[in-house]
Amino acid sequence: MLTSDREAGEGTVHGQVHDGFEGVREAFAHVVREQPQPTGQQLAVYSDGVRVVDLWAGPGVDGDTLTGVFSVSKGAAYIVVALLVQDGVLDLDRTVSSYWPEFGQAGKERITLRQLLAHQAGVVGVDDVFTIEELADDRLMAGRLAAQAPYWTPGTAFGYHGLVIAALAGEVVRRATGRSLQDWWELRVRAPRGADFFLGLPEELDARYLPVTPAVPEPGAEEPEPESRKLLDIAFSTAHLPDLSVFPNFRLTRALGQGSAGGVASARGAAAAFAAVIGVLDGSPALLDPDTIETFTRIHSEGTDLVGGDESRFALGFQVLDARYDVLGADAFGHGGAAGAMAFASPARGFAYGYVRSRFALGDSADKENTMMIGEVVAAVRGRK
Incomplete structure (x- = not known):
């Protein structure tokens, strides 16, 4: 049995949840009510092969709406x-x-694929930073990154390769297979599993795209400065992209499917992709076996991130989420996005979670949103066992 639409202050929460997940709907409704500006939001959860949460709210939003993640x-x-x-x-x-x-030049000769994925390579950008056109194109970035010297001795430290990690890994994929990372995503995951999570959005689907809007800070509010501003500016090419929120709104970014930050998805699509990975999507077999998941979700980097200056942990690319959301176990793996989106899977509990939002969140407000909603999801999943 399903429950559906509910008023949430000035907005209405649309969609459905299965019995036992009413607390998730209430948490989502609270998140909608607390938005300081109009925001499109979606939440989807798969558990044991069924989509048990499918909610959305905000102007111009339905369950099929896509936005930058x-x-x-x-x-x-x-x-x-x-x-x-x-x-x-x-x-x-x-x-x-x-x-x-x-x-294999400029001090990068011995960097392994493992070190690269763990953000240990030190190749977070290029000295004279990328233009927006280059940032949108993983191939162009890879060509320039090949000659760049690392910003620290590879393997001795780590720092978030925020806009280039998929360009680097994607060039390895292309050289090894003859196909792009984006092609493999379409062939192996998105198309066969019907997940609306695109690395390269076809032009005919652009009508479903909801542009991302920047956060509007309160008067006098200031973002904390990281310890290494210069390295952050290089990593995020701030000279050419001072406002990251607009990045997926460029048609070129969406068309090319820049793999680090140019993906476009609905919450349904993001959750479905991770559900497919662990085998909780409509009875389909898991894409990754337990040994592969264990390899890719083991902590490889932990401590002070040299780019952001904060304490952080990474597995092989995937974020380690149990410290961020303490109701999750060490098995949970996925990745968050700058506007506050989050997608992950929990193999031990048999569920996958996708949350997307069309407006950048202020400070840690999106983490608080996800903390509340994930807590209710975990409680509901436990109640079904």
């Missing part, structure tokens, strides 16, 4: 790499340059 895109990139490692096509402990010879 920023670094949730990285989750798709890492799923592709994990599939190719599982297939035996890629080897985590081979050097990147063994696949991509041009990369």
